[in-house]
Amino acid sequence: MKASKKKAVAVPQKKQSFGVYMKRYWQLYALLALPLIYLVVFKYVPMVYIQIAFKKYSIVQSVWEMPLAANHGFEYFIKAFKNRDFIYALRNTVGLNLLDLIIGFPAPVIFALILNELVFKRFKKVVQTIAYMPHFLSWVIIYGLALQLFAPSNGLINMVLTNLGFETIPFLNESKHWVGTYIGLGVWQSFGWNSIVYLAAIAGINQELYEAASVDGAGRFKKMWHITLPGIKPTIVVLLVMNLGNILGSNFDRPFALQNNLVMDVANVISTFVYKNGIKGLQFSLTTAVGLFQSVVGVFFLLLANWIARKLGERGIW
Amino acid sequence: MIKSKSAKVGDWIFVLICILVSAICLLPMLNLLARSLSGSDFLIRREVYLWPKGLNFEAYTTVLSDMKYIRSFVFTAILTVVCTIFSLVMTTLCAYPLIFENLKGRNIINIFITITMFFNAGTIPNYLLMKALGLINNPLVLVIPYCMSVYNMIIMRSFFYGIPDSLRESAEIDGASFFKIMTSIYIPLSKPVFATLALFYAVGRWNGYSDALMFINDSNYYPLQLLLYNILNNINQVEVATQEGFSAPGLSESLKAAIVMFSTVPILLIYPGLQKYFIHGVTMGAVKE
Numbered sequence: 001m002k003a004s005k006k007k008a009v010a011v012p013q014k015k016q017s018f019g020v021y022m023k024r025y026w027q028l029y030a031l032l033a034l035p036l037i038y039l040v041v042f043k044y045v046p047m048v049y050i051q052i053a054f055k056k057y058s059i060v061q062s063v064w065e066m067p068l069a070a071n072h073g074f075e076y077f078i079k080a081f082k083n084r085d086f087i088y089a090l091r092n093t094v095g096l097n098l099l100d101l102i103i104g105f106p107a108p109v110i111f112a113l114i115l116n117e118l119v120f121k122r123f124k125k126v127v128q129t130i131a132y133m134p135h136f137l138s139w140v141i142i143y144g145l146a147l148q149l150f151a152p153s154n155g156l157i158n159m160v161l162t163n164l165g166f167e168t169i170p171f172l173n174e175s176k177h178w179v180g181t182y183i184g185l186g187v188w189q190s191f192g193w194n195s196i197v198y199l200a201a202i203a204g205i206n207q208e209l210y211e212a213a214s215v216d217g218a219g220r221f222k223k224m225w226h227i228t229l230p231g232i233k234p235t236i237v238v239l240l241v242m243n244l245g246n247i248l249g250s251n252f253d254r255p256f257a258l259q260n261n262l263v264m265d266v267a268n269v270i271s272t273f274v275y276k277n278g279i280k281g282l283q284f285s286l287t288t289a290v291g292l293f294q295s296v297v298g299v300f301f302l303l304l305a306n307w308i309a310r311k312l313g314e315r316g317i318w
Numbered sequence: 319m320i321k322s323k324s325a326k327v328g329d330w331i332f333v334l335i336c337i338l339v340s341a342i343c344l345l346p347m348l349n350l351l352a353r354s355l356s357g358s359d360f361l362i363r364r365e366v367y368l369w370p371k372g373l374n375f376e377a378y379t380t381v382l383s384d385m386k387y388i389r390s391f392v393f394t395a396i397l398t399v400v401c402t403i404f405s406l407v408m409t410t411l412c413a414y415p416l417i418f419e420n421l422k423g424r425n426i427i428n429i430f431i432t433i434t435m436f437f438n439a440g441t442i443p444n445y446l447l448m449k450a451l452g453l454i455n456n457p458l459v460l461v462i463p464y465c466m467s468v469y470n471m472i473i474m475r476s477f478f479y480g481i482p483d484s485l486r487e488s489a490e491i492d493g494a495s496f497f498k499i500m501t502s503i504y505i506p507l508s509k510p511v512f513a514t515l516a517l518f519y520a521v522g523r524w525n526g527y528s529d530a531l532m533f534i535n536d537s538n539y540y541p542l543q544l545l546l547y548n549i550l551n552n553i554n555q556v557e558v559a560t561q562e563g564f565s566a567p568g569l570s571e572s573l574k575a576a577i578v579m580f581s582t583v584p585i586l587l588i589y590p591g592l593q594k595y596f597i598h599g600v601t602m603g604a605v606k607e
Contacts, residue, residue, distance in 0.1 A: 024496075025422070025496070027497045028414075028415035028421055029415070031414060031415050031496075031497070032412065032415045032416075034408065034411055035409075035412035035466060035471075036430075038408065039430070039431065039434055039466075042444075042463050043434040043439070044434075045447055046439035046440075046446075047439045048443075049442070049443035049446045050440070050443055111339070114332055114336065114339075115336070117328075117332045118329075118333065118336060119329050120333070123333065124336075126340075127336045127340050128593070129590050129593060130340040130343050131339065131340065131343055132589065132593070133344075133586065136521055136525075136586070137525070137582060138524070138526070138527065138543050140543045140546050140550070141525075141543075141546070141581060141582050143550060144574065144575075144577075144578035145347070145350055146346075147550065147574075148346070148350055148353060148575060154364050154571070156367060159364050160367075188342070188343070197600060200597070200600075200601040252528045253527065253528055256528065256531075257547065274442065275441065278442045279441070279442070279445055279532050284442050284446070287441070287442050288440060291439075291440025291443070294440070295437055295438055295439070295440060302436060
């Protein structure tokens with residue numbers, strides 16, 4: 001057993017032998033065992049199956065025995081990029097994420113700035129509680145709510161529109177409008193919740209800055225622009241970087257719950273493509289290749305976004 | 319500080335904006351509630367807006383007397399409780415040992431854990447794993463595979479970091495084991511973070527449906543949200559049509575509204591009480607170290 005080469009220990013001790021160390025520390029390893037086994041089995045073992053992307057899937061052979069796919073194993077990647085549905089799904093994933101970013105990202109910042117201007121504390125608390133509510137609804141429930149609001153004949157909004165003599169709007173059944181509905185519901189669901197972080201950042205700003213600015217005669221918007229916004233800039237940058245890094249990421253619950261057959265050209269994203277063609281369509285090699293492409297490019301984007309943030313002089317996310 | 323008159327007007331403008339925003343948040347729920355309580359004639363005639371017309375509780379009595387919904391509700395409730403407790407245990411087991419700087423291999427373990435946050439094998443490899451483990455169609459698949467979120471573990475760990483080292487050190491000097499320190503110091507002091515993460519895990523499980531969609535074929539094990547998804551999309555139409563009263567489209571609409579209400583209410587009752595905790599939790603997650 002080799003002696004440990006530990007540096008400083010909290011309680012000053014002589015050099016411990018490994019045996020002495022384990023006698024005390026084994027409990028920590030025992031506690032860690034279950035979570036680590038969990039991570040190995042459910043996060044690392046699935047990586048073994050990634051090789052299916054490069055192999056011809058066969059239900060009777062083990063992953064290791066399956067033959068390599070054509071084109072040096074890249075057959076399914078080539079197939080994916082020749083697949084019109086996948087190209088659409090890729091375009092939709094990036095497009096919807098970008099729209100989410102452009103429209104959905106500023107919303108919580110603005111909401112936090114507005115909340116910060118409220119002088120009635122009780123009222124502020126009530127508004128916050130109400131604004132957090134949509135975050136706690138599942139996408140299926142939000143879809144249910146959307147049906148009642150947006151259905152062509154008996155949805156609330158279309159009822160109001162027809163009563164006022166306007167034509168009904170196909171919020172859910174026509175591609176262009178569906179995109180708007182999808183983005184709008186996303187903002188509705190998340191703006192309140194995402195404002196929490198900004199509110200915390202605003203609370204951390206030194207109050208003396210505001211007092212000094214008041215003495216100098218700065219008005220409400222001047223203070224907002226010159227003190228509050230710069231004060232929360234690091235938070236904004238970090239979250240922007242995380243969002244940009246996730247531009248190819250695709251959540252499943254939201255698009256799957258909201259999509260329908262009439263709008264599939266804009267609503268099908270990578271996650272739903274994989275579900276439909278993989279789990280339902282049993283094209284395991286193709287969809288594993290698609291998933292791998294998404295993961296690898298996703299990690300690349302995240303690293304890139306983080307690098308950019310650091311270049312801009314911000315902390316980045318790690 | 320004396321406020322100028324314009325500042326006072328400004329204050330009221332912000333109040334007005336906030337009232338408007340709150341209304342937008344609440345409006346869909348009000349509309350839903352009104353529809354669930356309305357008579358079918360009024361719904362067919364498209365007369366129901368934000369206030370119920372022909373007030374009746376027929377839709378709710380139908381839902382509450384149908385075993386299919388009750389069963390799914392109870393199943394999801396049990397599932398949520400089991401998952402939340404199991405997830406909290408796992409998260410604690412992972413977070414606590416990692417706060418000890420003297421733990422050998424700590425850095426390697428940290429890297430090992432962090433990698434799983436950034437790289438995911440993908441849907442199909444996960445599916446094939448569940449298949450290989452015999453978890454397809456097994457309700458355990460709704461408990462085990464997502465039992466620990468690394469993100470939540472980081473939140474808990476940073477909360478543990480906030481507990482003064484001196485408490486731990488004096489216990490160590492008294493000869494307390496690490497296990498004892500966890501149960502007698504860290505867990506009792508961490509109620510806020512447990513409340514936050516319990517809410518996160520519980521909401522995640524209550525609202526989740528994609529895992530059931532992928533891994534469960536037996537409708538007896540459908541969580542409420544998946545059942546709701548199928549109802550909203552008129553999947554299993556035959557079953558729906560044979561049910562009493564379903565032939566009238568108005569009732570079926572108020573019934574749908576009642577079912578959505580029915581599956582939302584538990585969360586709406588719980589989250590406001592935990593607000594001060596989860597705000598703290600979210601903030602900690604965002605500014606990790």
